[in-house]
Amino acid sequence: MFECFRDGSGEVLKRPDYLDDFGRFYAGDIHLLAKIERGQTFTEQGSPSWDAFAAGDWAGALRLIEAERDSVAAYFRDTARRGLAFRRLRIVEFPVSPYLQWEMNSFRLRSELGEEIRVLDAREIADVERDGPLPEVVVLGNSVMYAVIYDEELKGAGARRFIDPGQIATTVTEFECLYRKGEEFPEFFEREIAPLGPPAVR
Template sequence: MFECFRGGAGEVLPRADYLADFNRVHKSGISLLAKIERGQTFKEQGSPSWDAFASGDWAGALRLIEEERDSVAAYFRDAAQRDLVFRRVRVVEFPVSPYLQWEMNVFRVRSELGEEIRVLDARKISDLEREAPVPEVIILGQAVMYAVIYDDELKGAGARRFTDPDQVSRTSREFEALYAMGEGFPEFFEREIAPLDPPTVCRPLTDDCWPLTADR
């Protein structure tokens, strides 16, 4: 699976060019936005909630997620009017990383408002990942797909762009296979995420870690 993403194939787009191309295709009348997420920790540029999480303010991070509910709802209302479906496969390793615990709370809101999310235990795809992890992929309709590129700090740095119709079609089928293997998001969240204590984060460039609390 996902053979076309190996070996650095695809047209490399810097972050600004990738975002511009993504937005152009996203507005072009596509019917499906499909995404696979595999990494267990990232740095989210431009997210106030992630900034609060990373600084140790867990209560603030959760509050800021809820404050974005109206804007997220507006996005999914617009998507529904355009007959655009947003599907996501989120691969999860255990124990759940602090980042994933934060992200799952973001997804809780998105799931409630219209995003179709399924969670896939990484152990179920160990046979598929003998040579390499499944890629971080975004598929926009039948037109284009991207393999997201991250820099050494785990920030989004751009993407590799693919437009070959056969590659897009094949990857879409492979996405659907993973999606079918996953578990519904609400069930996963209630069982694995909701009972967790606030996560622990580490200071950058040190080994010092501390639990996230409301007063940090």
């Protein structure tokens, strides 16, 4: 699965070019935004909530997530108006990392407001990852897809871009196969995340 991402192919875009390219395709006539997220910790650029979390202010991080409710709701009203499905598959290792605990609280808001999120235990994809972990993939309809690139500090640094229709169609099929195996987000959150105390941040 996801073989086209494993040989380093694709046009490499630095972060500003990736964001511009993504925005251009996103504004077009697309029906699906699909994401696979595999890494268990990242550095989120431009997120006040993540900054609070990283500084050890868990209560502040949660308040700042909730403060985004109106803007997130407006975003998903727009996707609904466009007929755009936003599906995210989050791969999770146990025990849950502090970053993932923070991210899941952010996803809780997004799930409430319209994002279709499922969660898949990393142990369920061991056979798929024999040759390495799944890539961090973003697909925009049948137009373009990206393998996101991160730097040494785990900050988003850009992406490799793919525009071959056959590769995109295959990736969407493979995504949907894994997505169907995932657990619905609300059930996962209530069982695995809600009972946790504030995460220990180093």
